[in-house]
Amino acid sequence: MNYNVIPIKEKDNREICELYKKAFKQPMCNYNSHEIFLWFYFNNIYGKHYCKGLHNGKNFASYWGFVPVDCIVNGKIYKGSLSFQLVSTKEVIGTTLSLWKKIKDDLINDDVVISFTINHENSVQLLKNIGWKVEITPILINIVRPFKLINDLISKTISNRIIKKIFCWIFRSLDYFLSKLTALFYNNNDKVYGVSCFDENYNELWDIMSNSVNNGINLDARYVNWRYNEKPNNTYKILSYVDGNRVMGYLIYDTKKDFGTHIGYIMDIIADPNNKNVINSLIHSAKKELFQEGITIISALSFKENIFYKNLKGSGFFNIPKKFLPHKSYFSINNFIESENDFEVNKWHISWGNHDNL
Numbered sequence: 001m002n003y004n005v006i007p008i009k010e011k012d013n014r015e016i017c018e019l020y021k022k023a024f025k026q027p028m029c030n031y032n033s034h035e036i037f038l039w040f041y042f043n044n045i046y047g048k049h050y051c052k053g054l055h056n057g058k059n060f061a062s063y064w065g066f067v068p069v070d071c072i073v074n075g076k077i078y079k080g081s082l083s084f085q086l087v088s089t090k091e092v093i094g095t096t097l098s099l100w101k102k103i104k105d106d107l108i109n110d111d112v113v114i115s116f117t118i119n120h121e122n123s124v125q126l127l128k129n130i131g132w133k134v135e136i137t138p139i140l141i142n143i144v145r146p147f148k149l150i151n152d153l154i155s156k157t158i159s160n161r162i163i164k165k166i167f168c169w170i171f172r173s174l175d176y177f178l179s180k181l182t183a184l185f186y187n188n189n190d191k192v193y194g195v196s197c198f199d200e201n202y203n204e205l206w207d208i209m210s211n212s213v214n215n216g217i218n219l220d221a222r223y224v225n226w227r228y229n230e231k232p233n234n235t236y237k238i239l240s241y242v243d244g245n246r247v248m249g250y251l252i253y254d255t256k257k258d259f260g261t262h263i264g265y266i267m268d269i270i271a272d273p274n275n276k277n278v279i280n281s282l283i284h285s286a287k288k289e290l291f292q293e294g295i296t297i298i299s300a301l302s303f304k305e306n307i308f309y310k311n312l313k314g315s316g317f318f319n320i321p322k323k324f325l326p327h328k329s330y331f332s333i334n335n336f337i338e339s340e341n342d343f344e345v346n347k348w349h350i351s352w353g354n355h356d357n358l
Contacts, residue, residue: 003095005102008051008063013037016053019060023087031233040067040084040356045226050081050106052099062088064099066107070218071114072210074343077218081107083117083332084356100130104336113337116348118355121328130334135303135345137329140317142298144182144287147175149296152261182291192285195240197229199247205270212273212307216349219270227353228252228267236267239285241278248275251282254358255295264290266300266312268353273307283315301354303346 008016017033029036041049046068053063064086071080088096107115119127124134143149151171158164202221210218217223228236241249249271255264266286271278290298300317302309322328331354333345352358 003054003056003061005052005098006055008041008049008053008065010038010042012053012060015060016063019063019089020085020087023089028085029233035232039230039232041065043226043230044068045070045222050103050110050112051084052102052106054095054099061091062086062095062099064096064103066103066115068110068112070220070223071116072213072216072218072349073114075214078113079111080114080116080217081112082354082356083115083119086119086123096126097130108336113335115334115336116354117332119330119332121330124330124332127332127334132332132334133345134330134332136322137331138301138303138346138350139320139329140300140302140312141320142287142300142315142317143296144291144298145175145179145294145296147171147178148294149261151175152296156260179291186284186288186291189281189285191243192239192241192281194289195238198224198238198250199240201247202250202270205247205249205272208272209270209307213349215343215347217354219268219353224252224268224270237289239282239289241271241282248272249278249282251286252353253286253290254352255290255293256358261296262294264293264295264298265352265358266298267358268351269308276311279308279311280315283311287315299352301350301352303348303350305347306349 013034017028017037020028020033027033041051044067048068050066050068051063053060055061065084066081067084069080069082070077073080086096118137128134148171151168154167155164158167198221202224206220228234228238236252236254239251239253240247249269251269252267253264254267255262257263266283269279269282271282273279287298300312302312331345331348331350333348335342
């Protein structure tokens with residue numbers, strides 16, 4: 001059967017969402033995949049996309065999505081792109097290269113200098129073969145309710161109801177007593193509180209932080225409002241640190257039930273990297289909020305070279321051994337003008353905000 005590479009259009013919404021569900025055995029989004037599709041591909045900060053699919057004249061057999069995102073590369077702002085999804089049916093496995101060639105031409109023609117994505121293990125070799133640089137995603141975790149976590153994990157493996165009830169009672173009791181003790185160490189910080197949006201002076205704060213970000217997403221007001229406030233059905237919570245009438249920092253987090261337990265994700269931190277008190281207060285307050293919500297694990301992303309790595313480590317986060325990960329995750333970058341923009345992948349200011357499915 002002959003296939004043509006064609007752009008994805010708004011009218012393809014339902015078909016693309018069904019193709020995603022068929023390939024991954026789950027919807028694109030838990031709430032409304034069709035709205036997420038439109039938000040990502042057509043209502044982003046540029047109002048455009050570089051998504052293309054293989055079409056046989058009747059329907060799509062695969063597609064690969066890219067959207068424009070401003071990036072900081074070696075201290076300068078360029079147009080970059082986030083690779084959102086690569087979906088293929090079994091019938092067209094091996095034809096991804098034809099998609100990539102067309103997409104790459106569009107990216108270069110639109111002055112995009114870099115593309116990035118967080119991907120699973122099954123696409124690592126493909127990305128390497130077409131010139132992407134790949135690093136294992138640097139996942140940090142903080143276990144805040146260990147006995148609740150143990151109970152969640154063993155509940156999945158024990159089939160005997162009586163034994164399961166006994167273990168459940170034991171670990172829930174231990175979690176209750178430990179949580180009462182732990183709560184004594186979570187002090188209130190009257191300068192940190194939840195807000196529903198970023199204030200009008202946000203860009204002034206980002207300008208300070210961006211001086212320390214040599215490579216990463218340009219987290220200006222236009223981007224963070226699109227990413228966190230305009231995303232349909234979002235469940236993000238924003239903490240702000242306020243001194244007097246001035247916002248000194250933000251931390252955005254989210255929660256998700258995954259791998260049989262409830263996990264908290266630190267999506268992004270925006271603060272002056274030299275103001276340790278603000279950063280540490282935001283992290284501590286996020287831990288308290290998530291602890292009270294019953295979250296068992298909090299996760300953050302950070303390479304050792306990133307500006308908040310020491311703050312996270314000092315707050316009890318540690319690098320999770322790769323053998324304990326449920327599945328391997330990778331951070332991948334492709335430079336189109338390497339002579340001007342080449343750098344090591346682990347120099348990127350990474351966060352869960354770089355991920356497409358959170």
